[in-house]
Amino acid sequence: MSAYKEHSRLLLAVDCIIFGFDGRSLKLLIIERGMLPEKGKWSLMGGFVQQHENTNEAASRILTHLTGLKDIYMEQFQVFGEPGRDPLARTVSVAYYALIDIGKYENQLSKDYKAEWVSLDRIPDLIFDHGEMVKAAKEHLRYKAALHPILFELLPDRFTIPQIASLFEQVYNVELDRPNFMRKLRSTGLLVKQSDKDKDGSKRGAHYYVLNRDTYKEKVSSFLHFITQL
Amino acid sequence: MSAYKEHSRLLLAVDCIIFGFDGRSLKLLIIERGMLPEKGKWSLMGGFVQQHENTNEAASRILTHLTGLKDIYMEQFQVFGEPGRDPLARTVSVAYYALIDIGKYENQLSKDYKAEWVSLDRIPDLIFDHGEMVKAAKEHLRYKAALHPILFELLPDRFTIPQIASLFEQVYNVELDRPNFMRKLRSTGLLVKQSDKDKDGSKRGAHYYVLNRDTYKEKVSSFLHFITQL
DNA sequence: ACAAAAGTGTTGTTACTACACCCATGT
DNA sequence: ACATGGGTGTAGTAACAACACTTTTGT
Structure with a gap:
C-alpha cells in the first residue's frame, strides 16, 4: 500500500x-x-x-x-x-x-x-x-x-396515462397535448391495458396500464435519432 | 486534515x-x-x-x-x-x-x-x-x-462533406446514403460553403466547408426529440 | 343537464427514405 | 470516352402537431 x-x-x-x-x-x-x-x-x-x-x-x-x-x-x-x-x-x-x-x-x-x-x-x-x-x-x-422510457421507474405497477402525462409535464415543465401524447405512448408497445379504471383523478376514470417488462428492457437501451439506422 | x-x-x-x-x-x-x-x-x-x-x-x-x-x-x-x-x-x-x-x-x-x-x-x-x-x-x-454535432471537433477548420460522412460511417459502422446525409447536414445551418474544392478525394473535387461557430455553439447543447417542445 | 377529464378522428405539414439522375474532372 | 465520386431532384411514406369531436360519469 x-x-x-x-x-x-x-x-x-x-x-x-x-x-x-x-x-x-x-x-x-x-x-x-x-x-x-x-x-x-x-x-x-x-x-x-x-x-x-x-x-x-x-x-x-x-x-x-x-x-x-x-x-x-x-x-x-x-x-x-x-x-x-x-x-x-x-x-x-x-x-x-x-x-x-x-x-x-x-x-x-x-x-x-x-x-x-x-x-x-x-x-x-x-x-x-x-x-x-x-x-x-x-x-x-x-x-x-x-x-429512454426511464420515467416508468417512478410509477407504481399499475398506473394511468394521465399520471404519466402529469409526470412528464412536471419533469419538463410543459403542458402536453394529451391526445397526441397518449397515442405516442401507446405506439411504443410498452403499455398493457388493464380492464379496470382509476376513478380518483376524474369522474369518468382512466384505464390502468401495466408495463410490458420485456419490451421495456429492450427500449430502455435503444431510442436514437440522428443516425436512424442502427 | x-x-x-x-x-x-x-x-x-x-x-x-x-x-x-x-x-x-x-x-x-x-x-x-x-x-x-x-x-x-x-x-x-x-x-x-x-x-x-x-x-x-x-x-x-x-x-x-x-x-x-x-x-x-x-x-x-x-x-x-x-x-x-x-x-x-x-x-x-x-x-x-x-x-x-x-x-x-x-x-x-x-x-x-x-x-x-x-x-x-x-x-x-x-x-x-x-x-x-x-x-x-x-x-x-x-x-x-x-x-449533438460534436464530431466537428475532430475535423480540421476546412473540411468536405464526404469527409464528415466518412467520419460518421466510421463512428457508427454503417454506410450512409450520401445524398440524404448531405442534405441533412446542410439543413442544420452549421456549414458555410467555401468557393474552392478539395481535389484529393476525387476527380471532380468536393467543396470545402467551414463551421458556423455561432450556430454551432447553440446546437451543441440542444437537439432533443421525445419531448419535442422545449 | 352539465362540467370535466378521458379518449378518438381527421387533416395538414414536416421530415425522412429510396433511388434515379446529372455534373465535373483525371486518366 | 468513361469511370469515379460529388451533388441535385423527386416521389412515396411515416411521424407529428393541431384541434374538433365523442364518451363517461359524478354532481
Missing part, C-alpha cells in the same frame, strides 16, 4: 439525488445531516466509498440503507470534485440520481436519519454543493428521459 | 480516451507507459488528481501535456472504481474522452511518452481496465454524437 507514495490520497464519496413520484407530484428525498460538519442541515443522502466496493456498490448500499428498497434504478451522472467543496477534507463525490415509486418507499431509517420527501420546486438550501448536484441531476434526468 | 479519520482514503486518477481524425480515418492516441506497474505496455494517457485541482482541470492538464493543445473538447463520462483495477493501490479513475483534429496535434512529448495514433479497429491490449474504458468511450461518443 505504499505505491505511488508521492501522490496524495483523498476521500471518495457518493451522493444520491433521489427522485420520487407519488402519483401526483415529483419529489426529492433529502435528509437532515447527522454528522459534522453542517450537522442538522438539509443534505443529500451520501456516504464514503469503502475499500472493498466500487462506486456503484457504494451507491446501491446507501440507497438501500435509506429506503429499504433493493434494485433501485440509479445512474451515475457526474463527479463533483472542487477542492474546497467539503471544508473539512478534500472529498470528491460521485453523484448518482435514483428513481423511486414513493408508494414502495419504506421509511425505515426515520430514527437514524430524518428523511423527507420535498417538492421539487420547494427544495430548501442544501449543504456543500448539493444544490448544484440537484440541478445537474434534473438536467441529466430530462436528457435521458427524453430518449 | 484529520477529519473523517475512520474513512479510508484512496488515489483518484483521470484517464483520457483521445479520439483523433486525420481526414481519412478515426484513431486513438495511446502511450507506452513510463512507470511501474506495467511499464512499457500500452496504456491510455492518464494521471493523478492533485490537491489543488478538480477532475476537469486534471484532465485538461493531462491532455495539454500530451498533445500541446489547449481547449480540447473533452467530456467526463464514467468512473471506473473496481477495487482491484490497479494492483498496486486502490485507485479510482474518472474517464474522459477527448476529440482532436490530428492535423493540429503536436507530437510534443515524444521524448517523455511514446505516444502513438492507432486505428480504432487495431487497438493493442491495454493495461488495467483501459480496454473496457475505450469500449465505453466509443459507446458514449456514439450516443452523444447522434444528438
Whole structure:
C-alpha cells in the first residue's frame, strides 16, 4: 500500500439525488445531516466509498440503507470534485440520481436519519454543493428521459396515462397535448391495458396500464435519432 | 486534515480516451507507459488528481501535456472504481474522452511518452481496465454524437462533406446514403460553403466547408426529440 | 343537464427514405 | 470516352402537431 507514495490520497464519496413520484407530484428525498460538519442541515443522502466496493456498490448500499428498497434504478451522472467543496477534507463525490415509486418507499431509517420527501420546486438550501448536484441531476434526468422510457421507474405497477402525462409535464415543465401524447405512448408497445379504471383523478376514470417488462428492457437501451439506422 | 479519520482514503486518477481524425480515418492516441506497474505496455494517457485541482482541470492538464493543445473538447463520462483495477493501490479513475483534429496535434512529448495514433479497429491490449474504458468511450461518443454535432471537433477548420460522412460511417459502422446525409447536414445551418474544392478525394473535387461557430455553439447543447417542445 | 377529464378522428405539414439522375474532372 | 465520386431532384411514406369531436360519469 505504499505505491505511488508521492501522490496524495483523498476521500471518495457518493451522493444520491433521489427522485420520487407519488402519483401526483415529483419529489426529492433529502435528509437532515447527522454528522459534522453542517450537522442538522438539509443534505443529500451520501456516504464514503469503502475499500472493498466500487462506486456503484457504494451507491446501491446507501440507497438501500435509506429506503429499504433493493434494485433501485440509479445512474451515475457526474463527479463533483472542487477542492474546497467539503471544508473539512478534500472529498470528491460521485453523484448518482435514483428513481423511486414513493408508494414502495419504506421509511425505515426515520430514527437514524430524518428523511423527507420535498417538492421539487420547494427544495430548501442544501449543504456543500448539493444544490448544484440537484440541478445537474434534473438536467441529466430530462436528457435521458427524453430518449429512454426511464420515467416508468417512478410509477407504481399499475398506473394511468394521465399520471404519466402529469409526470412528464412536471419533469419538463410543459403542458402536453394529451391526445397526441397518449397515442405516442401507446405506439411504443410498452403499455398493457388493464380492464379496470382509476376513478380518483376524474369522474369518468382512466384505464390502468401495466408495463410490458420485456419490451421495456429492450427500449430502455435503444431510442436514437440522428443516425436512424442502427 | 484529520477529519473523517475512520474513512479510508484512496488515489483518484483521470484517464483520457483521445479520439483523433486525420481526414481519412478515426484513431486513438495511446502511450507506452513510463512507470511501474506495467511499464512499457500500452496504456491510455492518464494521471493523478492533485490537491489543488478538480477532475476537469486534471484532465485538461493531462491532455495539454500530451498533445500541446489547449481547449480540447473533452467530456467526463464514467468512473471506473473496481477495487482491484490497479494492483498496486486502490485507485479510482474518472474517464474522459477527448476529440482532436490530428492535423493540429503536436507530437510534443515524444521524448517523455511514446505516444502513438492507432486505428480504432487495431487497438493493442491495454493495461488495467483501459480496454473496457475505450469500449465505453466509443459507446458514449456514439450516443452523444447522434444528438449533438460534436464530431466537428475532430475535423480540421476546412473540411468536405464526404469527409464528415466518412467520419460518421466510421463512428457508427454503417454506410450512409450520401445524398440524404448531405442534405441533412446542410439543413442544420452549421456549414458555410467555401468557393474552392478539395481535389484529393476525387476527380471532380468536393467543396470545402467551414463551421458556423455561432450556430454551432447553440446546437451543441440542444437537439432533443421525445419531448419535442422545449 | 352539465362540467370535466378521458379518449378518438381527421387533416395538414414536416421530415425522412429510396433511388434515379446529372455534373465535373483525371486518366 | 468513361469511370469515379460529388451533388441535385423527386416521389412515396411515416411521424407529428393541431384541434374538433365523442364518451363517461359524478354532481
